[in-house]
Amino acid sequence: MSIVEYIGSLSDVYGIADFSIEKEELIEMYGEDICKYPYAIAIGHKMIEEIIEKIPLTYTDDDLAKEYLDEYFNSFQRVSKIADKIIDYIQNEGFNAIKLDVSGTNPELNLKKPFSNKASANLSGIGWLGKNNLLTTKEFGPRLTWATVLTDAPLGEYAGRPIESLCGDCQMCVKACPGKAIVDLPNPKESYSPEKCGEFLMKRKESGHQVACGMCLYICPFGNKKSKELMGW
Ligand code: SF4
Ligand code: SF4
Structure with a gap:
């Protein structure tokens, strides 16, 4: 089995980013070490659908809120183990590979700022x-957790390119956010x-509830069939 076949067999979605394509911008943003390995593998892993579908109930049911929070953290553990297996496979093929931790760093790298899983998935075009x-995908919306492996295995022919936002006129998350933390602007930084998101979560905590809110993850029509129908997509 080739390296990409192996990655595909363990991931729900994956993409390869080739750092040589935007090398100067990447080095300026993250420092020289970001290009120590020429490729990033973004590994997407689906959270458990049944738990995500119950998110609207988590605001009145703390047990369900806890179940969602647990799944949020457990899915990180699962995708991290998948990344470890992929690293072993790549190393057995004779190449180098390291994993970025959840904060987007690795002790081997001296980065100006963390290189997030969002960045690797976005650069790889998935x-x-x-x-x-x-990070939103066509197939599953944002209902995924991510891990990133950096490697020198020759994966350039599989590399993708960043894609434009497909949000368009959709305002589902804008309208559904209980913390009014999302407005209808195309740039997510704006x-x-x-x-505001943090303030909402803090209020939940102060009123004795679980610090959980995933409405923006739940509602996105790219992962939610009912929202998709409402959008007429
Ligand atoms: S988690 Fe999402 S839906 Fe909830 S307050 Fe934050 S931005 Fe809004
Ligand atoms: S719900 Fe999804 S598709 Fe719609 S605006 Fe929000 S992120 Fe974009």
């Missing part, structure tokens, strides 16, 4: 940052307010 600032 998704875009939605108005909710979540549309999504981490402060």
